[in-house]
Amino acid sequence: MKLYYSSGSCSTSCHITLEESGLKYEAIEVDFDNASDPNLSVVEKRNPILGTLPIFVTDEGKQLDQNIAIQLYVADKAPDKKLLPPHGTVERAEALNWMSFVAADLHKGIGQLFGAPYISKDAAVVGAVRTYMLENANKHIKYVDDKLADGREYLTGKSFTPADAYAFVVLGWTKYLEIPLTPYKHVQTYLGRVAARPAVASVLKAEGLV
Ligand SMILES: N[C@@H](CCC(=O)N[C@@H](CS)C(=O)NCC(=O)O)C(=O)O
Secondary structure, eight states, X not given: OXXXXXXXXXXXXXXXXHHHHTOXXXXXXXXXXXXXXXXXXXXXXXXXXXXXXXEEEOTTSOEEOOHHHHHHHHHHHOGGGOOSOOTTSHHHHHHHHHHHIIIIIIHHHHHGGGGGGGSOSOHXXXXXXXXXXXXXXXXXXXXXXHHHTTOOSXXXXXXXXXXXXXXXXXXXXXXXXXXXXXXXXXXXXXXXXXXXXXXXXXXXXXXXXX
16 A cells, blocks of 8 residues: 655545554655655646645555545554444444544635635735634634543544544644644643554654654
């Protein structure tokens, strides 16, 4: 299995889930900030319209390019690691519910702030857009904080799932976007807990993020 990722982006969550799975894989960095990175041509060839990562290639040569699908595939390939509850259970549906929330709501709610400076050359417009986006981002962070307030260790309860890998990465963007997490004590504790997992620490190191 081969994962193309860019450091600290949502594709890092696939990297974490691969590392948590204990399966054999190859992780290849693509540096969007370096126009001469030869791996940029992989993105152009494999995902020409969207131009996004992750790009994941199975041992059979099939390609996946969506975080949820990649991580479900990896989790199912390593059943002994119990990264997801069994098929057909409501617990699995709950994990997918979280994956869906992170991909569709949290990722977009926080991630869109990276684009705010490019919306207009007019600083007042950028400021107004940022204010609007911040409100939306905070709403989604608060949703997570409220859920964690019941003392659960991970999003679905006691066990780490790929939803945690994905939420950890996306919530981590708040530091680059200058979104204070001070009002979100449970999220802060949660991020520390996930960061302390050996597989997560190892991926952060491999990607040069610590
Ligand atoms: N819907 C995709 C989203 C993928 C995505 O948005 N990737 C971003 C990084 S988080 C990307 O590669 N953006 C291109 C860039 O940074 O130039 C998924 O869930 O995998």
